[in-house]
Amino acid sequence: MRVSRFFIDAPLFQGQHLTLPPPLINHVVNVLRLKTGDKIILFNGQLINESSAQQQTGEFTASLTEVTKRHSSVHIESFMAKNTEPQLKIHLFQGISRSEKMDFTIQKAVELGISSITPVFTQRSNSGKLNAKRLDKKMTHWQGVAISACEQSGRTDVVKIHTPMQVNKIEQFNAEINLLLSPDAHLNISQLTDLSPGSINIFIGPEGGLNNEEIEWACSHGYQKLRLGARILRTETAGLAVLSILQFLWGDLR
Numbered sequence: 001m002r003v004s005r006f007f008i009d010a011p012l013f014q015g016q017h018l019t020l021p022p023p024l025i026n027h028v029v030n031v032l033r034l035k036t037g038d039k040i041i042l043f044n045g046q047l048i049n050e051s052s053a054q055q056q057t058g059e060f061t062a063s064l065t066e067v068t069k070r071h072s073s074v075h076i077e078s079f080m081a082k083n084t085e086p087q088l089k090i091h092l093f094q095g096i097s098r099s100e101k102m103d104f105t106i107q108k109a110v111e112l113g114i115s116s117i118t119p120v121f122t123q124r125s126n127s128g129k130l131n132a133k134r135l136d137k138k139m140t141h142w143q144g145v146a147i148s149a150c151e152q153s154g155r156t157d158v159v160k161i162h163t164p165m166q167v168n169k170i171e172q173f174n175a176e177i178n179l180l181l182s183p184d185a186h187l188n189i190s191q192l193t194d195l196s197p198g199s200i201n202i203f204i205g206p207e208g209g210l211n212n213e214e215i216e217w218a219c220s221h222g223y224q225k226l227r228l229g230a231r232i233l234r235t236e237t238a239g240l241a242v243l244s245i246l247q248f249l250w251g252d253l254r
Helices: 022-031 099-111 132-153 167-172 212-220 235-250
Strands: 005-007 017-019 039-043 058-067 072-081 089-095 116-121 177-181 199-204 224-227
Touching (some): 022 072, 039 072, 089 099, 089 235, 099 116, 099 132, 099 235, 116 132, 116 167, 167 212, 177 212, 177 235, 199 235, 212 224
Parallel strands (some): 089 199, 177 224
């Protein structure tokens, strides 16, 4: 039987008695209907034994000691060293797409081993009317989608969703290779196979793609246009396709 995993933003250690936060209580009680004595797994994305030379990533096994709708607690039993984080660092710059497509992209990118994601305001993004309050809600929601995907996929760290930015701000993130997906590009994946990068930036437009000005700006700042075969992929397909290929070539999907 599969044991449910949960991210918790708190220090964790063996032998600890911990009260679960309200959102987690709701999931444990109302969604999963877990009972006292049931096992769960907790992780916090932090290194264990940070003061020593042997820092480890991992997760903790725990047993529910009390389960009510208002108060639930666990006893942390043991630490399990585990490292599911990718060695290949890939940063996805995703032109902000419609809600369900953006959620899908974030969720699947996390499962495939993305290191970080930055939503990007583009001319064709459906996000021009986001005020500060709505943007804060979007950020909280997107980070929640990423955390949920980390829980499900067994990741021991949490993928960070960076604050959305304009196209001309993405140059502050450095990588060994910068790729911009474009169906009219001459460069294809087979021409990159002799490389062995440790970090990659990927820039993908929203529905409708990037306009000429945005593409020209990116190319003038070190981005190479890349095509994925003869067909035009939707924005929520393109990122997942290129992530899978890059993780196969240089990452851990092999």
